[in-house]
Amino acid sequence: MSQLPNYVASATPNPAGKRAGWLATTAAGNAGVMLWFVFWQSVPSGGVLSHGLCTAIASLVAAAAICFALFFYVPARLGAKTGLPLYIVGTSVYGVRGGFYLPGLLMGVLQYGWLAVNGYFSSLLLTATFGATPNGATHLAVGVAWTVVTAFVGLGGMKYVGRVASYLPIIPIAVLVLLLVKTVGGVGAFDPAVIAKPAVFGGGALSVYHVMITFGVGFFATLGAAGCDFGSGNTDSAGTVAKGGLVGVFGSMVATGVIALIAIAGALGSKDPELVKAAAGANPADANFLNVLLGGGLFPKVVAVALVISAFPASCVSSLIGANSFKTVFPEINPLVTCGVGTAVALVLVVTQIAKDAGIVFNVIGASFGPVVGAMVAEYFLTGRKWAGPREGWSLAGWISWAVGFVVGGITPAVALVNFFKKPGETPLDLGFTIPVPPVTAFVVGFVLYLLCASLRSKPVELPQRIDKE
Numbered sequence: 001m002s003q004l005p006n007y008v009a010s011a012t013p014n015p016a017g018k019r020a021g022w023l024a025t026t027a028a029g030n031a032g033v034m035l036w037f038v039f040w041q042s043v044p045s046g047g048v049l050s051h052g053l054c055t056a057i058a059s060l061v062a063a064a065a066i067c068f069a070l071f072f073y074v075p076a077r078l079g080a081k082t083g084l085p086l087y088i089v090g091t092s093v094y095g096v097r098g099g100f101y102l103p104g105l106l107m108g109v110l111q112y113g114w115l116a117v118n119g120y121f122s123s124l125l126l127t128a129t130f131g132a133t134p135n136g137a138t139h140l141a142v143g144v145a146w147t148v149v150t151a152f153v154g155l156g157g158m159k160y161v162g163r164v165a166s167y168l169p170i171i172p173i174a175v176l177v178l179l180l181v182k183t184v185g186g187v188g189a190f191d192p193a194v195i196a197k198p199a200v201f202g203g204g205a206l207s208v209y210h211v212m213i214t215f216g217v218g219f220f221a222t223l224g225a226a227g228c229d230f231g232s233g234n235t236d237s238a239g240t241v242a243k244g245g246l247v248g249v250f251g252s253m254v255a256t257g258v259i260a261l262i263a264i265a266g267a268l269g270s271k272d273p274e275l276v277k278a279a280a281g282a283n284p285a286d287a288n289f290l291n292v293l294l295g296g297g298l299f300p301k302v303v304a305v306a307l308v309i310s311a312f313p314a315s316c317v318s319s320l321i322g323a324n325s326f327k328t329v330f331p332e333i334n335p336l337v338t339c340g341v342g343t344a345v346a347l348v349l350v351v352t353q354i355a356k357d358a359g360i361v362f363n364v365i366g367a368s369f370g371p372v373v374g375a376m377v378a379e380y381f382l383t384g385r386k387w388a389g390p391r392e393g394w395s396l397a398g399w400i401s402w403a404v405g406f407v408v409g410g411i412t413p414a415v416a417l418v419n420f421f422k423k424p425g426e427t428p429l430d431l432g433f434t435i436p437v438p439p440v441t442a443f444v445v446g447f448v449l450y451l452l453c454a455s456l457r458s459k460p461v462e463l464p465q466r467i468d469k470e
Contacts, residue, residue, distance in 0.1 A: 003461050007328050008096050008390050013083030013467045014232045025233045026076060026244025031252035033223055035172040036314050037307045038121045040256040041285035042219075042358055044264040046211040049282070050195040050203070053187065053265045057258055059209045063216030064253040070443055071217065071224030072245045074377045079231025080241050081468040082387050086228040087328060092388040093375045093450070094402075095395035095458050100329050102402060103225060103372050108325025110222055110368060111318040112342040113361045116349035118315040119147035120356055122308050128287035129304040135353055143350045150312060151343040154319025155335060171310040175303055176259045179284055182293055183266030190269035195282075200434050210437055216253065217439040218362030221369040224249075225376075226321070260284045267293065319343075357420060363413035366439025371405025371446025378450035387468055392458040400456070401449035409442025411435055 019025075033039070048056045078089050086107065091099035123143035124134055132138040197203030198211045227245070234240055267279035267289070278292040287304055294300040319339070326338035349355040375398050379388065412435050419428040435441055 003096070003392060004390065004463070005096055005100070007331075008088060008091060008099070008463070011084055011088045011463075011465070013465060015083065015467070016236070019083075019233055019235050022234055022240040022244035023247070026227070026230045026241065027248035029230045030072075030223065030227070030245070030248030032169050033314065034249075034252035034256050035169050035176075036118075036311055037125070037172055037175075037285045038117060038311065038358065039219060039253075040172075040176070040260040041121075041283050042215060043212075043257040043260045044282040044284065046215065046282075046359070047196050047198040047203075048208050048212050049190075049261065049265055049268075050192055050197040051205045051208050052192045053190065053261060055205050055208050056212070056261050056265075059212035060216070060257045060261070061254055062209060063213040064250045064257075066213060066217055066440060067220040067224060067253065068245045068250040070377070070440070071220060071373050072227045072249050073241065074380045075225050075373060076227035076231035076234070076241045076245060077238065077385075078376070078380065078387050079228035080234045080236045083232050083236075083467055084228075085232060086225055087325070088390070089228050089387060090372070090376070091390035092383075092460070093372075093379050093391075093395060093398040095391045095393045095398070096461065098394040098399060099390070102398065103369070104325055105329045106368060106372070107222060107225065108322040108329070109342065110365050111322035111325070112346040113349065113355075113365060114222075114318040115147055115151060115315060115322070115343070116346040116355040117358055117361050118311060118318065119143045119150070119346065120350050120353070121358075122146055122311045122315065123350075124356075125285060125287055125304055126308045129291075129301050135356070140351055140353075144347055146315070147346050147350055148343060150315035151319040151339060151346070154316040155323045155339050168310040168313060171306045172256075175285075175307060176256060178303070179263040179293075180259045183263045183270070186266035186269035186271075187262060188269065189271075190265040194268060210434075213437045214366070214439060215359060215362060216257075217370075217437065217443075218359070218366030220249070220253075221362075221366045221373070221439055225369050225373050354417070354420060357416070360413050360416045360420065363416070363438055364410065367406055367409030367413060367442050370409050370439045370442030371402045371449075374405060374443040374446030374448075375401045375450040378447045378454075382451070382454055389460045389463050389466065391460055395458040396456040397450050397453040398457075400453050401446045404449055405442040405446035408435065408445050409438040412438045 082089060087104035090103040094102045120143050123139055123146050127139045127142050128134055198207035200210055201207040231241055234244060263284040264279050264282050267275050270276060275292050278289040283289060285307060290300040290304055322342050323335055323339045327335050330338055355361060415429050415431055422428060
């Protein structure tokens with residue numbers, strides 16, 4: 001016991017009597033994130049419809065399958081077996097000292113990237129609905145206010161948000177059904193030639209898979225790892241974990257994404273030139289698109305504001321996860337200080353408009369957590385599909401696999417970030433090669449290197465309060 005830091009020694013597994021079925025835990029938690037409009041509004045972008053609706057849907061199904069099979073199942077299964085959260089389960093990969101930082105601190109830091117994306121796009125939809133210029137003073141001022149308010153509500157007032165949060169998913173569900181009904185009639189006339197092809201892999205069908213899987217997995221990476229926390233509240237069986245993931249991850253990702261793709265394809269295939277023009281941005285949650293599609297007046301404004309309201313709890317949850325992570329890693333520092341620093345970083349991302357390129361943010365997240373989950377999966381199979389328990393100190397196998405995986409997966413977003421700040425006319429930085437689906441590549445690197453470095457794992461340490469069977 002003396003070898004264990006307090007955060008590990010004091011960890012209490014969630015007992016069977018306090019757990020619930022897969023529908024109320026794993027499925028509901030994941031589906032709620034996939035209903036967030038920032039996810040499905042981004043699905044049709046990046047030229048994914050350039051090879052037709054069927055190819056776009058097939059790439060979406062592939063992305064959802066990868067999220068479920070590679071990024072969700074093992075962390076959720078370990079959470080269900082142990083009843084413990086990610087930052088404890090992760091000590092079997094990074095050690096009880098290293099576990100402070102991976103995945104503990106890293107999960108908290110990345111939540112402020114999520115917070116920034118939510119703040120930017122929620123304020124964009126809200127202000128654009130009432131005529132404000134995107135990236136103008138009003139938009140960014142509201143974005144700052146949104147980010148600060150949700151950050152501190154997540155820190156101290158989440159119990160109040162939680163009282164209504166369970167009802168808010170009804171809003172995006174209703175909007176998605178409305179989008180489907182209003183646009184499906186134009187799908188037959190949709191011409192993929194009007195969509196610019198992605199500028200990778202020669203613009204062929206493979207480029208669509210690259211774009212869709214990169215976005216989908218990058219968006220889901222931290223949520224997949226957090227499946228450990230969802231799983232800890234789930235009844236312990238492989239079947240219940242699988243059902244929760246198939247519905248909450250695979251099913252909800254495909255359902256929301258397919259409707260978003262249909263909405264844009266159907267609008268582009270419509271006979272209304274104004275709607276075709278509004279759909280050119282490939283954003284089904286764009287204020288102008290909603291206004292044209294729904295006939296103007298008050299109704300589209302109500303729809304847009306309702307979507308923004310439905311995004312509020314998700315932003316607060318990001319802050320809550322970040323705050324809990326910082327409290328665990330830095331218990332001696334006032335949470336107002338650590339969370340204030342995280343919020344300040346989120347504000348920089350909003351004000352500099354880095355957050356508007358969700359691809360950069362989610363690629364960084366994918367590169368960061370791809371090798372984390374890859375190593376967790378490798379450890380899972382090395383230990384006979386069990387949890388090895390916490391390991392001593394710093395387990396080098398985990399850290400080596402993460403460092404290399406992060407570098408490989410992070411090259412693409414690093415270059416994209418450099419180019420983001422280049423002025424018009426300046427020559428963009430070009431690697432000369434393309435890392436295929438960086439978040440998945442990072443996962444594979446983390447998985448393979450962990451297997452190769454398995455002999456460098458530190459020794460397991462006894463955790464007396466374990467409830468999982470050896």
